[in-house]
Amino acid sequence: MKTTRWGIMLAAAVVPIALAGPATAAAAPAPAGQAEQQAFTPIEDRYWNDAALRGLLGDPVDSQKTDGDTTYQQFQYGWLFHTGATGVTEIHGDIAARYNAVGGYGVLGAAEFDERSTPGGEGRYNHFAGSDATGRASIYWTPATGAQGVWGPVRTFWESKGWEIGYLGFPTKTTSVTADGAGAYNHFDGRDDAGASVYWSESTGAHSVQGEIRNAWAAQGWETGALGYPTTDELAVADGSGRYNEFAGQDEEPGAAYWSWESGAHWLTGPILERWDQLDRQAGYLGYPTENPHAVDGGTQVDFQHGYVVLDEATGGVSDSPW
DSSP states (O other): OOBOTHHHHHHHHHHHHHHHOHHHHTTOOOOTTHHHHSOOOHHHHHHHTOHHHHHHHOSBSSOOEEETTEEEEEBSSEEEEEETTTEEEEEEHHHHHHHHHTTTHHHHOOBSSSOEEOTTSSOEEEEEEEETTTEEEEEEEETTTEEEEEEHHHHHHHHHTTGGGSTTOSBSSOOEEOTTSSEEEEEEOOTTSSOEEEEEETTTEEEEEEHHHHHHHHHTTGGGSTTOSBSSOOEEOTTSSEEEEEEEEETTEEEEEEEETTTEEEEEEHHHHHHHHHTTGGGSTTOSBOSOOEEETTEEEEEETTEEEEEETTTOOEEEEEO
């Protein structure tokens, strides 16, 4: 990386701005004599010729730096970036604060455009070039959610579902490593205010879980519980009477969570799920699960609308029966 002559200009330009404060900084002229001696860089040119932008960004806190085709500079309340493809772009305010919090330029790279309003007018956002660690990235802000970052496979999935306009809505959490360290996730507000999450792992890919099924999954421990990571998005059952997600499970025992208006959302795994599957799941005589797995004498049982399935812990045998 290299620095520009901005450091030379600071003595003439920054001291008066700092004394006057942000409001006066917005009206500060370009430093006399500097432009006559040598041309401004693109970042300097935009900064000194846009009083409103100076008001948003405040004073520079570091000199300009160059990374390949990108030049960037940090200010009190934001950043400016320049590439040959994008020209000079800016971030400020809460989006800039989130950008700083996750690691700044080294993590998210340069902004691809100035901060914009979302198509529905509910929030603001920027897209970023990202880094090897993140891939392309975005930060979205609303008054309700604050500024949250999304990147990597979770962002790719969210984009494929329509960004914030789709059923996932706005992110309510910045992309994070899962508790088991094997994946990444974001939570979203969901368009129906029921909440949604996208979880990714290398073995399962990225999938969404939402609403009541998400609540049931959360209650059993998210990806660290018996269900593990989702392996499908939420899907409708064939007859339209309910919804479900499939999960990877733990110890090679896959799981599933099912919801219907009558039964609510409940989950099951392993041999009990296998038996229910053999009986045609919710379309069979048992119907939907009405309880999560629970201990009974000598085993584990799952109750259904019209019967139950029991796993004998001693023998590994599974039996089903109507009520």
